[in-house]
Amino acid sequence: MGKLTPTRRAFLAGTAGLVIAATLPRGARASDGTQPFVPNAFVRIAPDNTVTVLVKHIEFGQGTWTGLTTMVAEELDADWSQMRAEHAPANVELYVNALFGIQGTGGSTATPSSWMPMRQAGAAARAMLVEAAANEWGVPAAEITVSTGVISHQASGQTATFGDMAEAAANVSAPAEPTLKTPDQFTLIGKDVSRIEAAQKSNGTAQFTIDVFRDGMLSVAVAHPPKFGATVASFDASGALDVPGVERVEQIPSGIAVYAQDTWAAFQGRDALDITWDEANAETRSSDQMMTAWAEAARTADLVAEESGDLDAALSDAAEVIEAEYRFPFLAHASMEPLDGVLEFGDGQAQVWTGSQIPTTDQAAIASVLGLQPPSVTINTMLTGGSFGRRATPDNHFVAELAQAARAAGPGAYKLQWSREDDMRGGYYRPLTVHYMQGGLDSDGNIVGWRNNVATQSILAGSPFEGMIQNGIDATSIEGSTRMPYDLPNARVAMANMSSGVPVLWWRSVGHTHTAYATETFLDELLERGGKDRVQGRLDLIRSDAGRDRAVLERVAEMANWQGVDAGNGIARGVALHESFNTYVAMIADVSDDGGQPRVHRVWVAVDCGIAINPRIIETQVAGALGYGLSAAMFEEVTLLDGGEVDQSNYDLYRILRHSEMPQVEVSIIESTMDPTGIGEPGTPPIAPAVGNAWRALTGETPKRLPFVAV
Amino acid sequence: MSISFTVNGAERTTDADPAKPLLWVIRDELRLTGTKYGCGVAQCGSCTVMIDGVAQRACVTPIDAVAGADITTIEGIEGPEAEAVKAAWTELEVAQCGYCQSGQIMTATAFLQETPNPTDEDITFAMDNNLCRCATYARIREAVRRAADTLEA
Ligand code: FES
Numbered sequence: 001m002g003k004l005t006p007t008r009r010a011f012l013a014g015t016a017g018l019v020i021a022a023t024l025p026r027g028a029r030a031s032d033g034t035q036p037f038v039p040n041a042f043v044r045i046a047p048d049n050t051v052t053v054l055v056k057h058i059e060f061g062q063g064t065w066t067g068l069t070t071m072v073a074e075e076l077d078a079d080w081s082q083m084r085a086e087h088a089p090a091n092v093e094l095y096v097n098a099l100f101g102i103q104g105t106g107g108s109t110a111t112p113s114s115w116m117p118m119r120q121a122g123a124a125a126r127a128m129l130v131e132a133a134a135n136e137w138g139v140p141a142a143e144i145t146v147s148t149g150v151i152s153h154q155a156s157g158q159t160a161t162f163g164d165m166a167e168a169a170a171n172v173s174a175p176a177e178p179t180l181k182t183p184d185q186f187t188l189i190g191k192d193v194s195r196i197e198a199a200q201k202s203n204g205t206a207q208f209t210i211d212v213f214r215d216g217m218l219s220v221a222v223a224h225p226p227k228f229g230a231t232v233a234s235f236d237a238s239g240a241l242d243v244p245g246v247e248r249v250e251q252i253p254s255g256i257a258v259y260a261q262d263t264w265a266a267f268q269g270r271d272a273l274d275i276t277w278d279e280a281n282a283e284t285r286s287s288d289q290m291m292t293a294w295a296e297a298a299r300t301a302d303l304v305a306e307e308s309g310d311l312d313a314a315l316s317d318a319a320e321v322i323e324a325e326y327r328f329p330f331l332a333h334a335s336m337e338p339l340d341g342v343l344e345f346g347d348g349q350a351q352v353w354t355g356s357q358i359p360t361t362d363q364a365a366i367a368s369v370l371g372l373q374p375p376s377v378t379i380n381t382m383l384t385g386g387s388f389g390r391r392a393t394p395d396n397h398f399v400a401e402l403a404q405a406a407r408a409a410g411p412g413a414y415k416l417q418w419s420r421e422d423d424m425r426g427g428y429y430r431p432l433t434v435h436y437m438q439g440g441l442d443s444d445g446n447i448v449g450w451r452n453n454v455a456t457q458s459i460l461a462g463s464p465f466e467g468m469i470q471n472g473i474d475a476t477s478i479e480g481s482t483r484m485p486y487d488l489p490n491a492r493v494a495m496a497n498m499s500s501g502v503p504v505l506w507w508r509s510v511g512h513t514h515t516a517y518a519t520e521t522f523l524d525e526l527l528e529r530g531g532k533d534r535v536q537g538r539l540d541l542i543r544s545d546a547g548r549d550r551a552v553l554e555r556v557a558e559m560a561n562w563q564g565v566d567a568g569n570g571i572a573r574g575v576a577l578h579e580s581f582n583t584y585v586a587m588i589a590d591v592s593d594d595g596g597q598p599r600v601h602r603v604w605v606a607v608d609c610g611i612a613i614n615p616r617i618i619e620t621q622v623a624g625a626l627g628y629g630l631s632a633a634m635f636e637e638v639t640l641l642d643g644g645e646v647d648q649s650n651y652d653l654y655r656i657l658r659h660s661e662m663p664q665v666e667v668s669i670i671e672s673t674m675d676p677t678g679i680g681e682p683g684t685p686p687i688a689p690a691v692g693n694a695w696r697a698l699t700g701e702t703p704k705r706l707p708f709v710a711v
Numbered sequence: 712m713s714i715s716f717t718v719n720g721a722e723r724t725t726d727a728d729p730a731k732p733l734l735w736v737i738r739d740e741l742r743l744t745g746t747k748y749g750c751g752v753a754q755c756g757s758c759t760v761m762i763d764g765v766a767q768r769a770c771v772t773p774i775d776a777v778a779g780a781d782i783t784t785i786e787g788i789e790g791p792e793a794e795a796v797k798a799a800w801t802e803l804e805v806a807q808c809g810y811c812q813s814g815q816i817m818t819a820t821a822f823l824q825e826t827p828n829p830t831d832e833d834i835t836f837a838m839d840n841n842l843c844r845c846a847t848y849a850r851i852r853e854a855v856r857r858a859a860d861t862l863e864a
């Protein structure tokens with residue numbers, strides 16, 4: 001058992017039970033300097049023997065509730081059936097994501113940033129329960145064992161549950177450095193414990209933001225400008241106020257807010273508004289015009305992100321030079337639950353219910369609008385119907401709009417509900433992007449030069465995270481283009497920063513959404529031109545220090561019994577390898593030509609995400625992320641018409657993958673003792689290039705403009 | 712003018728605008744929140760309920776069209792098909808974010824009530840109009856299959 005700190009780190013929460021707050025090395029220092037560390041509070045053990053884990057990362061499908069709870073339960077030696085999960089409140093001191101410095105979820109960091117803190121919290125709780133039992137039974141703590149939720153002292157025959165010891169453990173000091181298990185001692189990690197919220201999501205009882213109702217609550221719909229950057233010039237609310245159920249109309253910074261007795265009346269009232277817009281500062285270019293400008297800029301991109309050798313000389317000496325231009329559209333996240341939030345305020349306090357991906361800055365933004373201190377704003381993070389990055393906005397625009405609407409109407413409770421159309425037309429898209437590539441081959445077909453120019457709009461520029469941009473290069477614009485696993489001599493990656501009035505945002509796997517496609521299809525084309533096998537050719541190029549890349553590629557080739565691109569019966573195979581967020585993924589896809597568009601029959605996936613916390617959830621995340629990437633590659637595109645209006649407003653024109661288009665997916669996880677890495681995003685990037693490569697094997701052409709299918 | 716119907720066996724009456732979609736009556740008036748809003752235009756299936764035993768999109772069903780009808784939501788489905796479907800969904804951990812799943816379960820239940828021994832193609836066809844942005848499609852297929860097999864056994 002670890003050494004005990006003199007100060008108590010345990011406190012009673014509510015009327016009964018124990019909140020165990022482990023003292024953690026990464027905790028922030030208290031401002032008065034008298035406490036060595038501010039404690040983290042992750043575990044609550046109730047007298048009824050349930051153990052609740054306060055999960056610091058939003059659960060929107062990726063499995064954080066189960067994954068983080070597993071880490072605690074493992075070190076606690078709990079019985080899985082006694083474990084519960086709930087979202088932690090907004091409190092950056094207690095629930096910081098050490099990889100961000102604030103409380104937030106993104107970049108597939110929930111697992112890696114929780115791996116130590118959650119296990120330490122579980123181990124500390126266990127040590128305190130053991131200490132409490134030792135005191136109560138008058139036996140040495142070292143003789144006490146804990147297994148599947150039962151504390152035992154064999155010699156005296158004493159046993160107790162965690163619930164029995166909860167109160168006594170509250171009086172025990174937490175160990176400073178609780179001893180953690182080694183991977184060979186794991187009994188829950190890696191063992192497919194059941195998903196903690198599976199039942200409530202199978203009977204309609206799971207509570208999402210849209211399901212929150214407060215007494216006297218008004219529903220709010222906001223009329224937004226039809227073009228990005230336009231503002232309200234004037235408006236007439238009389239039509240809206242005539243709609244039964246509409247209570248009031250207010251102008252707020254983002255548009256005109258209609259308040260009504262229920263959602264339908266708010267939507268109807270909004271439709272009845274008469275608004276004149278000021279388009280003086282609006283973005284009026286079409287996305288086609290932007291694409292042309294981006295493509296031109298890509299040719300001459302000169303902001304060098306990575307360079308080796310002498311590319312110009314290599315290309316002029318090359319036996320053959322191949323070039324390609326790739327065009328990627330704006331993409332909408334199109335999460336199934338449109339953006340929504342509930343806010344209730346009065347008496348200097350506010351309560352918010354929403355799917356908050358960055359609670360720290362959401363809390364600050366709401367507090368600032370309402371003129372409160374952030375701690376006076378309580379954020380209740382709700383289960384959320386997808387996000388894929390959409391609810392992590394550096395400008396906190398959605399919760400700011402909610403707070404503005406509330407402020408304009410005064411103390412009370414408000415539900416801001418975006419319609420599907422608001423959500424689809426509202427911007428915050430994956431940036432429109434062009435890659436211009438050149439590759440040189442020598443007379444033996446070996447790659448001797450590699451140019452990758454990227455023209456795109458920075459996500460971080462102009463946001464509070466702008467400071468992360470280095471030398472003009474926003475890493476999220478080019479990630480996946482640099483630090484490739486291959487030895488490519490005379491390589492240059494450069495970029496051109498483009499700007500538009502369209503707000504852009506991270507979209508599941510961020511820059512990798514386009515870089516994986518451009519690099520892995522272009523490489524594939526060069527290998528083909530050089531007469532190389534697409535798997536062996538890659539293996540020959542993989543750097544000696546890129547063993548994890550090599551292992552997933554070898555594994556997937558073995559799974560699919562790779563014999564080359566022709567699989568017979570009109571089916572061709574494509575392969576792709578791409579690491580993102582420190583997780584390594586290789587895919588092979590079987591594709592046929594279905595009346596001029598790809599039909600993906602089967603996909604094999606090998607993934608290395610370090611220690612697999614829950615293999616079943618990893619498999620579903622990989623399949624889901626693959627489906628998300630395939631959907632975008634096949635069908636998705638947000639276009640701005642001439643004049644700047646968004647063309648798509650619902651799933652009819654913004655077509656997403658359906659049941660009948662989902663391939664059969666087989667996932668193999670590389671056995672590992674490395675620390676776990678994220679799994680929410682890395683399954684997305686490789687699918688599009690795997691399918692694009694198969695398509696070239698079928699038709700001779702890589703699709704160079706995404707999506708593959710015009711809707 | 713008030714409109715009457717039953718929801719999950721209970722008599723209900725509303726004074727709502729006759730054009731108001733059933734979805735918003737169910738959610739905002741009756742506070743049965745399992746039925747979800749995803750698109751509002753019959754494109755996604757998140758709002759699927761049963762009207763006189765038939766799976767329908769509540770978001771495009773005006774409330775006056777259900778006068779006298781028998782409506783069942785996710786909260787009220789019962790019987791062997793519903794039990795088999797919910798059990799299969801839980802055991803196979805179909806849901807990721809879960810938002811679309813009430814609609815998936817309603818569609819699957821109505822389908823199995825109509826089609827006791829479905830082929831895999833029948834299942835795909837029946838479920839094809841319920842979108843899932845998390846792409847849980849493979850697990851959905853497995854779960855409908857398992858529910859069908861359980862019912863047959
Ligand atoms: S909400 Fe009714 S089909 Fe989408």
Ligand code: FES
Nearest residue numbers: 808809843844845
């Ligand atoms: S589970 Fe998320 S939309 Fe289906």
